[in-house]
Amino acid sequence: MFQENIFTQRGQALHKRVDDPGVEVRDGLRVERALPLYSDRLGLVGKVDVVEFLPDGSPYPVEYKHGSRHKRAEIARCDDLQLAAQAMCLEEMTGHSVPEAALFYATLRRCREVLISPELHQAVETALVEIRSMLSLGRLPPRRNDDHCRACSLRDLCQPEVLADNERHRRVLDHLFYEDD
Ligand code: SF4
Incomplete structure (x- = not known):
């Protein structure tokens, strides 16, 4: 994106x-x-x-x-x-x-x-x-939720505040990028 x-x-x-x-x-x-x-x-x-x-x-x-x-x-x-x-x-x-x-x-x-x-x-x-x-x-880097995010154009898509604070969301998103056989 x-x-x-x-x-x-x-x-x-x-x-x-x-x-x-x-x-x-x-x-x-x-x-x-x-x-x-x-x-x-x-x-x-x-x-x-x-x-x-x-x-x-x-x-x-x-x-x-x-x-x-x-x-x-x-x-x-x-x-x-x-x-x-x-x-x-x-x-x-x-x-x-x-x-x-x-x-x-x-x-x-x-x-x-x-x-x-x-x-x-x-x-x-x-x-x-x-x-x-x-x-x-096939993994994404961890979301930062720090100063880098302040001016990042992907902020609305990434929602670092929500995802960084929510372990369940993190696990779900990480799981999306595991290979599914
Ligand atoms: S908003 Fe998301 S993509 Fe942008 S710097 Fe923060 S963690 Fe990285």
Whole structure:
């Protein structure tokens, strides 16, 4: 299921500006927009909004976000993980290390630099293992009923307040995703 809300629509409006693939040279840097990404090792494909290529060919990815750069730490962490996964794809594609990347918060026109640390690399790898495990078991992740839900467009469909508090509902819904022979 997917449902729009004001935040998904703002995100789409923002990305229309950077979703057209293109290349330009700016301040001596080659700048690519909407660059497709892949990693055979991680089994990932995706796209990054902008990559600035330094003169030695090193990539510096920039992902566009709407909203404030002063997000709660747990929510900012999701942005950092996305950026780290993009950096890891670019490392495999180009053979250059990607130690830093940035999130560009378009509303405020401010950047937040993110150090792509070994800890972030490990967190991406761990998340991939957990996601694949859930997929192979046919299970959904647990409902959170926390700050992530506040702006989530799926809130009405998911009803995290009801379901998170109700063990019987949880068991019924989990049961729906068991294989029935
Ligand atoms: S648990 Fe919260 S964040 Fe996850 S889908 Fe439901 S409403 Fe959205």
